[in-house]
Amino acid sequence: MAVVLLLGPGGKPAAGQALPETLEDSVAKLDRNWHRGTAPPVRPSALSQPARVDSVRNLLAAHPSPDSMRVLLLTHLADEMMVTDVRAAGATRRAACALARRVGLPDLLDETLLDLADYHIALAEYDSARPLLREAQRIFTRQHDLGGQMRCLGRRARMADQQGRLAQALDYCLRAMAMSSTGDQRRFHTSLKIHAASLYTRLGEYATADTYLREALDIARRYEYPDRINLIMGELGELARRQGQWAKARHYYRLSIAVSRQIVVTDQATVRAVRFHLADVTERLGQGIEALSQAHAALREAVAAHDVLLVPQLLALLGRTWLHQGRPDSAVAYAERSRQASTRAQSLEGLRAAYEVLARAQAARGNWAAAYQNYRRFDTYNDSLNGTDVSRRTAALRFNHAAAQHRAELVLLGQQQELARLKRQRLAAGLLALALVAGSGAAALLWRYRQHQRRRETDLRNALAADLHDDVGTLLGQIARQSGLLQEGLADTTSQRQQLDEITEASRLAVRQLNDVVWSLDAHNDYLPNLLDRMRDYAYEVMGVAGLEATFDLPTELPDQRLSVLLRRNLYLIYKESLHNVLKHAPTATAVAISLRYVASSLPQLVLEVRDNGQFGPETDTSRRPGHGLRNMAARAEAMGGAATAGPVAGGGFRVQVAVPLAAPRRSFGL
Numbered sequence: 001m002a003v004v005l006l007l008g009p010g011g012k013p014a015a016g017q018a019l020p021e022t023l024e025d026s027v028a029k030l031d032r033n034w035h036r037g038t039a040p041p042v043r044p045s046a047l048s049q050p051a052r053v054d055s056v057r058n059l060l061a062a063h064p065s066p067d068s069m070r071v072l073l074l075t076h077l078a079d080e081m082m083v084t085d086v087r088a089a090g091a092t093r094r095a096a097c098a099l100a101r102r103v104g105l106p107d108l109l110d111e112t113l114l115d116l117a118d119y120h121i122a123l124a125e126y127d128s129a130r131p132l133l134r135e136a137q138r139i140f141t142r143q144h145d146l147g148g149q150m151r152c153l154g155r156r157a158r159m160a161d162q163q164g165r166l167a168q169a170l171d172y173c174l175r176a177m178a179m180s181s182t183g184d185q186r187r188f189h190t191s192l193k194i195h196a197a198s199l200y201t202r203l204g205e206y207a208t209a210d211t212y213l214r215e216a217l218d219i220a221r222r223y224e225y226p227d228r229i230n231l232i233m234g235e236l237g238e239l240a241r242r243q244g245q246w247a248k249a250r251h252y253y254r255l256s257i258a259v260s261r262q263i264v265v266t267d268q269a270t271v272r273a274v275r276f277h278l279a280d281v282t283e284r285l286g287q288g289i290e291a292l293s294q295a296h297a298a299l300r301e302a303v304a305a306h307d308v309l310l311v312p313q314l315l316a317l318l319g320r321t322w323l324h325q326g327r328p329d330s331a332v333a334y335a336e337r338s339r340q341a342s343t344r345a346q347s348l349e350g351l352r353a354a355y356e357v358l359a360r361a362q363a364a365r366g367n368w369a370a371a372y373q374n375y376r377r378f379d380t381y382n383d384s385l386n387g388t389d390v391s392r393r394t395a396a397l398r399f400n401h402a403a404a405q406h407r408a409e410l411v412l413l414g415q416q417q418e419l420a421r422l423k424r425q426r427l428a429a430g431l432l433a434l435a436l437v438a439g440s441g442a443a444a445l446l447w448r449y450r451q452h453q454r455r456r457e458t459d460l461r462n463a464l465a466a467d468l469h470d471d472v473g474t475l476l477g478q479i480a481r482q483s484g485l486l487q488e489g490l491a492d493t494t495s496q497r498q499q500l501d502e503i504t505e506a507s508r509l510a511v512r513q514l515n516d517v518v519w520s521l522d523a524h525n526d527y528l529p530n531l532l533d534r535m536r537d538y539a540y541e542v543m544g545v546a547g548l549e550a551t552f553d554l555p556t557e558l559p560d561q562r563l564s565v566l567l568r569r570n571l572y573l574i575y576k577e578s579l580h581n582v583l584k585h586a587p588t589a590t591a592v593a594i595s596l597r598y599v600a601s602s603l604p605q606l607v608l609e610v611r612d613n614g615q616f617g618p619e620t621d622t623s624r625r626p627g628h629g630l631r632n633m634a635a636r637a638e639a640m641g642g643a644a645t646a647g648p649v650a651g652g653g654f655r656v657q658v659a660v661p662l663a664a665p666r667r668s669f670g671l
Helices: 023-036 049-061 068-084 087-103 106-122 126-142 146-162 166-177 183-202 206-222 226-242 246-262 268-284 288-304 310-324 328-345 348-364 368-386 394-435 440-488 493-521 528-546 565-585 628-639
Strands: 549-553 591-599 605-612 643-648 654-661
Touching: 049 068, 068 087, 068 106, 068 268, 087 106, 106 126, 106 146, 126 146, 146 166, 146 183, 166 183, 183 206, 183 226, 206 226, 226 246, 226 268, 246 268, 268 288, 268 310, 288 310, 310 328, 310 348, 328 348, 348 368, 368 528, 440 493, 528 549, 528 565, 528 591, 565 591, 565 605, 565 628, 565 654, 628 643, 628 654
Parallel strands: 549 591
Antiparallel strands: 591 605, 605 654, 643 654
16 A cells, blocks of 8 residues: 655655645545555655655654544555564554554454554564454455455465465465455455465476466556566566576566566565575576675665565575585575574574575585584475475485485395294204104194294295385385486476485385384394384384474383284384374374373283374364274284274374284284
8 A cells, every 4th residue: 555645854745746635635545545455556666765754754743633544644654664674663553553443443443454464474473463364354254345355365375375384375365366356356366366376386386377477467467557567577587496497587587676666666575585586596597796796685675674584595595605606604604594583483494495505515514414414404394395205405315225225235134134043943943853753743743833934934025025015116116217217318307306306205215114124024123112112213203304292101111021023013003004194184283192001901902092183174184084094003903803993082183092912813914
């Protein structure tokens, strides 16, 4: 929103400005534009920003009456202040909102609530913004104001976007766009279409993003929305940047900045973001000195404006640029500042960028331990932002390949050791048979013993072959095929990144499966404490990366009893399946509680319980949780002579409980 009347020092009209007939006429026009959702006045900037702020302050001083006109002037003053300093506008935003409540006009209160929410969103203060949006939404709904409801959903989309929840942000955008696309809501619909295109770009749906942006550009040109054209040019630049088209991206970013210079843009945060991206692609084009100049200028503006979300990314960019200039010490200094700023702003994007630069800079300095720790942190935040366990770096791919080969060697060694042990057992059985050859009863016993040993060896071979073929063999075959495609070099850049992602994911899964096979072969792991240690390590490995807290409730005294291979293997697989179900079907869960009880009775039992605190609601997939995974768990529990149950619990959450006897029957599942 912008006021067309500007006053110079002393309350006189600014140069080139005609004074309206009355101040009331000017504010009335502004009020009608505000609530009709029409475009704010867009014109070349005639005054410097401090002069614009002073002009509105003069208007405010000339009208001290606590009425609707003063609310509008306070709102406009806050708009002008936020151009250069977001935090400085806080007191004025709150004053406008408080006065709107006193005046008692809902069509003023809803707009000031929305503006105050914008202020908190810009500072990443989401807990303060949410109640304001809820109150504004209620007022807009009572007034049947579709434009206001669309804007509230748009703000929710922006908050979800800034927190890295891209799918939820896209859902908000599409819900708002479904309300209206014509009349007074056309501008809001265009803004939402641009935001949706941005989300599609970051989700890798480049064709869809391009379609949305072209449609928005046609509307902006047809209905003369120059303040939307600069946004579209910036998003077209981001679309090209994501696809590695650096020169094309720079072209669009420059167009966006050029349009912004021709109009009055109160949303300078978007302009600063475009300048950041311009510096980024300039650095990627190998023009490091120019990129440093651009990034330093953008950083000064972002710091002055208290742009808490952009500052960390600019610091990380400067760190990366200094690293490419052969200055790892400077790179570490800037990356550390980026990490601190990202922590304060709770910016996952900034933390990912900071740890990536720290890892590479420490490696360049030869500090391999610090490089490895920083890379692990980068990998964690990268997985959180992308919603997968896939690392985007070639170094991680090489590491996973090496680890997979090492684990494969351990599996083969363990297999050979187990077969040698079985041969020694057969030899001992043969000596025993020679000692008892005189009696037919002893001979029959020997025959049965040998049959049992053969079945055991056959079962072991089959189990190892099944595990390696079904789990690891398939993954290594996939790695081999994707590596062959990469060596042929036929795919474009996007397809090559996708193939690298698939190879990395397959490598990571293969390493994890090989770890489990090696662990199951080791006879030292046949006791209950060993199983509990393995379960605890797996939970911290998987839950920690996903950001879930894992707590354990284990008995202080455990029976010193050896577990059968069947019991140990199937109970561990049930436990893994339970945790997998939490990650897959409980997106709202923040913690997982794991307990194991030993029930001493005539038939001693182990009772395993895995419970999450996920809430059931419209966005929770409750239909699939008791499906195929539970049937697998029930079948494994039955093979051990036990039972498995699952379902929601009172107070929220989902629980899986398995009770199995320690003396499991001699049956198998999946062997």
